Amino acid sequence: MILCLPLSLYYQTGHLHNFISSILICLLGGGLLLFAARNMDLTVNKREGYLIVVLAWLTLWVSCALPYYISGEIGSITDIFFETMSGLTTTGATIINDIEALPRDILFWRSFTQWLGGMGIIVLTVALLPLLGIGGIELFVAEAPGPTSEKLHPRIKDTAKALWFIYLGFTLLLWFLLWWNGMDWFDGINHALTTMATGGFSTKNASIAYYSPQIQYITAVFMLLAGVNYSLHYLALRGKFKTVFKSDELRSYFYMVSVLTLIITVAVFQVTDITIEKAFRDSLFQIASIITTTGFVTADYTSWDPSITAVFFLLLFMGACAGSTAGGIKMIRHTVLFKNSILEFKRLLHPRAMIRLKLNGRIVPPRVLTHILVFFLLYIGTFIFGTIIVIIAGEDLLTAAGAVATSISNVGPGIGEVGPVNNFATMNGFTKWFLSLIMLIGRLELFTVFIIFTPYFWKNS
Structure with missing residues (x-):
């Protein structure tokens, strides 16, 4: 101060x-x-x-x-x-x-x-x-x-x-x-x-x-x-x-940004009358803004096309790399979950084989994989529960889903009445307090907050 x-x-x-x-x-x-x-x-x-x-x-x-x-x-x-x-x-x-x-x-x-x-x-x-x-x-x-x-x-x-x-x-x-x-x-x-x-x-x-x-x-x-x-x-x-370039998470992060920028640029250029340079600039900027959970705005992505809006809504759950200042689920969790899902098909074909999940050339311990799976469950569960609460508080489904998704992922703009050209000023008092709590839960990665409400936390042994 x-x-x-x-x-x-x-x-x-x-x-x-x-x-x-x-x-x-x-x-x-x-x-x-x-x-x-x-x-x-x-x-x-x-x-x-x-x-x-x-x-x-x-x-x-x-x-x-x-x-x-x-x-x-x-x-x-x-x-x-x-x-x-x-x-x-x-x-x-x-x-x-x-x-x-x-x-x-x-x-x-x-x-x-x-x-x-x-x-x-x-x-x-x-x-x-x-x-x-x-x-x-x-x-x-x-x-x-x-x-x-x-x-x-x-x-x-x-x-x-x-x-x-x-x-x-x-x-x-x-x-x-x-x-x-x-x-x-x-x-x-x-x-x-x-x-x-x-x-x-x-x-x-x-x-x-x-x-x-x-x-x-x-x-x-x-x-x-x-x-x-x-x-x-x-x-x-x-x-x-x-060592930096060996990071599976970093490669996944930049691959996703590159591929999505290319796809969204083409889509925006087709559905609007702007130049290809501006379509590329707006697409790159908004993808970077949402995937890193920054929330800056250069264009209203909800006005481009419903399919594009759906893509940006899904990006609210993505997040950038672990160990960064970004919120969201984080790219490393998505990478581990994707790799493990692919390996599961291989395990079905070779049930007796010892097929271990590796990240950056190192085996991922089962405890870490369990932790990530539980995190996904808590994250989606919190999103669904929060959306229901906000709907009960008086918001429509689209706005409620957008508000809770952007709050738990610490992004800023969402969809519906809390899109990139709107804000949260019109929401009632209860919804604002509830979303503030959701922001804190998301910022502290869910477990940090939820763990203090478990009986195990308060036991001496």
Whole structure:
């Protein structure tokens, strides 16, 4: 929040005291908790790690809402908490009809919450605040996006630091490129923050469609980079390109983007009167935006053709690579499930053969495969249950399905009344609170939240 103070002074928004008040409240609350825990055992086991992550995100939800509440820029408590959760979970769904009317310090805070949520505030804490004296690995595993958390260094805080330095470096590079290609410095930093977070908050009502084709191409490239496992970015920076290109998930990710871009480009060119270049640009951008769960918009894909809309709806469940800032099911889970399904046919023909599933040349343990299958079941079950609840709350089937799918996958735009040119402002209060919870469940990969509601979690043994 301190970063917002210079903007409040420079642009004379009148919110300087509001941010100072928010800062003092956070310092007071944090200080009291730290004082209360001064003589406690700070050893963290795996069970406590899951609980800490959930409680930390709920605490963040409240503290990050303070600038909105104290400034009065967003009207109701429901809308404040919806916008805050959408930011922290990098969903990008919004209830604000006129984004450009917001003061610049509030716009920056809105974007910055996404940047923090992108890699995860817990990873940031483990990396930069070792003075807390708590064990970090339990928090990192519960927080890091994806089914696995590959350690780049033996010490967990060094791993977190490596991830954050890469994250920061990409953000600064994108900021420079956007500014160099005509975006002003303020819009540039906001879009750099939300692009690398795969969040999708924009400073313009028209989103990235407001800007030039060059900026759209640059943003598309960096969205795709943000969707790559950060461990692979680290290895690439170390010159280990051979290891990077061996990644089955990375190949699946770029194959899918390439093939879908080609197919959608041809389809869009046939059903619209735009040029082939614009059809390619819009197709590439929207596929990159949805598959990486960023949610930026350059075109209304629901207006192209019903079959194309169906493809984009399915992409809401896809997700980019594990270990990236993207939401969704993740490409690695789809890859494992697809490979195992193909092998199952082979097993039927050769029932006595020992046919093992391999990923990146290594055998996938049965426990991991079971974990992925259960994740799929929970994901689809949560989507179906959530859709039914939203329908009961008063929305039509198309809108309910689109809203729940985009919330659990942390994408932003969906289909129906929450499509790429609409927002969530017209939904009733209950639906907004419910979708906020769905966003959190999706951001923390389902298990982290659901596990604390099981009886096994609370047993001592």
